[in-house]
Amino acid sequence: MEKVFVNQLKKGHAVESVFLVKEKSLTRTKTGNPYLSLHLADRTGELEGRIWENALDFDTLFAKDDFIKVRAEVDEFQGTLQLRILKLKKCEESEVLLDDFLSKTPFNIEKMFSEIKNIASRVRQPYLQKLLEAFFTDEDFIRKFKMAPAAKGVHHVYIGGLLEHTLSVVQLTLLIGPRYKGINQDLLITSGILHDIGKVAELTFGRAFDYTDSGRLLGHIILTVEMVDEKIRALQGFPETLALSLKHNLLSHHGEYAFGSPKLPMTLEALLLHHLDDLDAKVNGFLAWIEKEKGAPSRWTSYHKLFDRFIFKPEDTGNPFATERTEDTEK
CATH class of the missing domain: 1.10.3210 (Hypothetical protein af1432)
Structure with missing residues (x-):
């Protein structure tokens, strides 16, 4: 199965891929129904995931810092992409390429x-x-x-x-x-x-x-x-x-x-x-x-909490980190 990265996800798409669980919490909706809130990541970025159905059963299958293969739909909540997870299974480290995640x-x-x-x-x-x-x-x-x-x-x-x-x-x-x-x-x-x-x-x-x-x-x-x-x-x-x-x-x-x-x-x-x-x-x-938001249509980034501001994006960022002095051509 080819890895689908966070920065490739689009609203409305179905996805089947492996992600790292950075955070996991079992909580409840306003009506008292349990659901799982996940913070998922790979080397290209991070996003939230939600498991709304059978949350108690899924909760026993994996833990924080595990790799999980998910089948999910890409939703959007308050302008941010979020995975609605339908199925998942825990993956062993031997089943994944670690370079995909760091x-x-x-x-x-x-x-x-x-x-x-x-x-x-x-x-x-x-x-x-x-x-x-x-x-x-x-x-x-x-x-x-x-x-x-x-x-x-x-x-x-x-x-x-x-x-x-x-x-x-x-x-x-x-x-x-x-x-x-x-x-x-x-x-x-x-x-x-x-x-x-x-x-x-x-x-x-x-x-x-x-x-x-x-x-x-x-x-x-x-x-x-x-x-x-x-x-x-x-x-x-x-x-x-x-x-x-x-x-x-x-x-x-x-x-x-x-x-x-x-x-x-x-x-x-x-x-x-x-x-x-x-x-x-x-x-x-x-x-x-x-760089994280260069694909978004707005000339402004989303609000950065730690910098306490929006950031105006240049017209073409290219690779903002690359310079000739130490660029890696051997990876």
């Missing part, structure tokens, strides 16, 4: 990692050099760093997303840092490379992207500082002031208490890191929302 960066992962290492080689401060080398010789870290998403939602939500976001931020440090007096460029580059590494421990990326226990309890900012501090303590003689400056940049890179930063940026490098990180995340989030 989206991946459009760029070449090995080329991006090589470019980050090339930029890291520009760092001349000897202890920052040793610190970066400690991470780039850690095979377990490298494996996770290459594969992790940058977030569970909003920006770079795909395999290789963390690597792509990190490279973009670090490239921005090369463009912006030299424009201002008093910037410690070695510290800024190092901070850019390391600012989100805690996400390799914060997020899982098996069947779906979700939070680990430490991700929920501590968050990636604290996990990042813990990982960096562990490497620093293994480097004899690492200057205390340099360690404090680096860890301050990492702790403050979200910029505001309301956005999860334990500290506000108090140094030039911390201020720049915050804005460059925020810039890349927001631009990617905008582009992803535009």
